[in-house]
Amino acid sequence: MLAVLFNKNKLGEDTPHAVLNWRLWYGVFVFGLMGAARGLDEGLIGTSAEQPSFQETFGLDDASGKSEAEKAALLGNITGMVQMGSILGALIAFFLTDKIGRLWATRELCFLWVLGITIFLAAASNGSIGMVYAGRFIAGVGIGQTTVVAPTYLAETAPRTVRGFCVCMFSGAVYLGIMLAYFGSYGSNLHISEKTQMQWVVPNLMHIYFAAIIFFASFLAIESPRWLIKVGKHEKAAANLSKLRNLDVHHWYVQSEIIDINDQLNREREATKGTTWFGPIRELLSDKGNLYRMQLSVMSQLLSQWSGASSITIYAAKYFAMMGTSGEKEKLFATAIFGVVKFVSAMLCAFFLIDWLGRKRSLMIGITCQLIAMLYMAIFLLLDTGVGDEGYTPTGAVKHAAMGAIVMIYISGFGWALGWNSIQYLINSEIYPLRLRALGGSFAMTFHFANQYGNSKAVPSMFISMTNGGTMAFFVGITAIGLVWVYFFLPELANKSLESIDAVFALPWYQIGRRGKELTQNVGGMAENYNSEKDKMDMVENVAEVQPERRV
Incomplete structure (x- = not known):
């Protein structure tokens, strides 16, 4: 199937078909699967909080004596604790990923992930909210690292022509986790008594299953050649790259990648020669190109997280209730189908759009779908403020409008999975130099998790203070701003090697987003600038004669 999808025309004339091999796909499977960590948490915590046993144990039900505001704050604390831990996880991930490598960082984060979930589930026996907070925080430290480790590894090991597809397997796995989480909660609600804690404990065991699969599978994965070159293990890097590309170590494609990686790394080291440990941070903050990269990171996370789609994922059951879906099982079933829509959308984007239609167009199509859907929902909720209330009986016209709003929830999920969620990991994994x-x-x-934490904490209270319709209107405004920002500021990087992307950010800031790829189309890595097989062979030989240390 993959061979058909990635035919010679899509790979490009300068990419040997041997690079698409089982070793590459195995790495994509292992590191892509890490996306399920976030997906499982987002899908499980919101649906677990809807289970009667969970609500009774941790004081989220009516019998607890808390006000609506107090229950909203408590729910925000429970759901947001993983995001708090993830902020710490993302902060330390760069040190661990560079210090111990991509593979050992993976094993370390799986350990923290399992440890935290075990403490969280143990709270079912005594109802300790402190254990819930502690366990979810520790799990968050592990989950937060997945968003750095996995996209970095996938971007570094993937051939440039399918880099978008490979990295988007991570965002696709986010929705695999969400989908399984939704169906797990729906199934437990159907088949496990609401009087037992097992109703929410059993689906949450999926965290441990996924962490175990990733941990043990990582021992058969291949370490990133780019990281190995960075730490001076050149022979091992060449051997690993040869295995990943399924080509002889002296093949021009392998050698040209090694040369390009060394060239970029040597330029970076020369520019920061003699600096202290603070050198990389100072370089990130002082270079104009890096400042533009940081602007992309900040704005992509800010605009995506506050577009409302993340809150719909976490509180999907509540959104369906707002739109008129009644009954616990009906809400959970509608939520489960929502997970299927998002998963299929993410896969469509990865397989058919991200590398061939391009990052920018895919994102703009996704945001447009999301904007139209959320605008409809905002108008519906502003006009009919009673929908979703207990005892509310809608008229025929309102019932049809409510059905349309439910459909719009699915369309917003389609747009989000197609757009922001697929792109936010990809662009941050490919814009920065090695x-x-x-x-x-x-x-x-x-920044991602800080915004997600703020979002998960704020949304329950926003529903109360701003009303459901006002909150949705706020999300519509942010989504519209995001569409304008993408058009003017996001550069198209499809089919460019990681080492050639520097040229885009060397342009004046006002040209990067609109004309970056066009103005640098003839500037790239060595393999991108030679057409025939003989030219490429000669290129490798000539470079090796001038600077033999760059050829391994």
Whole structure:
């Protein structure tokens, strides 16, 4: 199937078909699957909080004596604790990823992930809200690292022509986790008594299953050649790259990648020669191109998280209730189908759009779908303020409008999965140079989780203070701003090697987003600038003669 999808025309004339092999896809499977960590949490915590046993145990039900505002604050604390831990996880991820490598960072984060979830589930026996907070925070430290480690590894090991597809397997796995979480909660609600804690404990065990699969599978994965070159293990890097590309170590494609990686790393080291440990941070903050990269990281996270789609994922059951879906099982079933829509959308984007239609067009199509859907929902909720209230009986026209609003929830999920959620990990994994890639990704994901935490904490209270319709109108405004920002500021980087992307950010700031790829189309890595097989072979030989240390 993959061979058909990635035919010679899509790969490009300068990419040997051997690069698409089982070793590459195995790495994509292992590191892409890490996206399920976030998806499982987002899908499970919101639906777990809807289970009667969970509500009774931790004081979220009516019998607890708390006011609506107090229950909203408590729910925000429970759901947001993973985001708090993830902020710390994203902050330390750049150090661990660069210090111990992509593989050992993966094993370390799986350990923290399992430890935290175990403490969280143990709270079912005594109803300790402190254990819930502690367990979810520790799990968040592990989950937060996945958003740095996995996209970094996937971007570094993927051939440039399918880099978008490979990195988007991570965002696709987010929705695999969400979908399984939704169906797990729906199934437990159907088949496990609401009087037992097992109703929410059983679905949450999926965290441990996924962490175990990733941990043990990582021992058969291949370490990133780019990281190995960065730490001076050149022979191992060449051997690993040869395995990943399924080509002889002296093949021009392998050698040209090694040469380009060394060239970029040498330029970066020369520019920061003699600096202290603070050098990378100073480089990130002082270079104009890096400042533009940081602007992309900040704005992509800010605009995506406050577009409302993340809150719909976490509080999907509540949104369906707002739109008129009644009954616990009906809400959970509608939520489960919502997970399927998002998963299929993310896969469509990864397989058919991201590398061939381009990052920018895919994102703009996704945001447009999301904007139209959320605008409808905002208007509906502003006009009919009683929908979703207990005992409310809608008229025929309102019932049809409510059905349309439910459909719009699915369309908004389609747009989000197609757009922001697929792009936010990809652009941050490919815009930074090798020396700064883990640091830049860590910065982006720290900002990501800070915004997600603020979002998960704020949304329950926003529903009360701003009303449902006002909250949705706020999200519509942010989504519209995001569409304008993408048009003017996001550069198109499809089919460019990681080492050639520097040229885009060397342009004046006002040209990067609109004309970056066009103005740098003839500036790239060595393999991108030679057409025939003989030219490429000669290129490798000539470079090796002049600077033999760059050829391994």
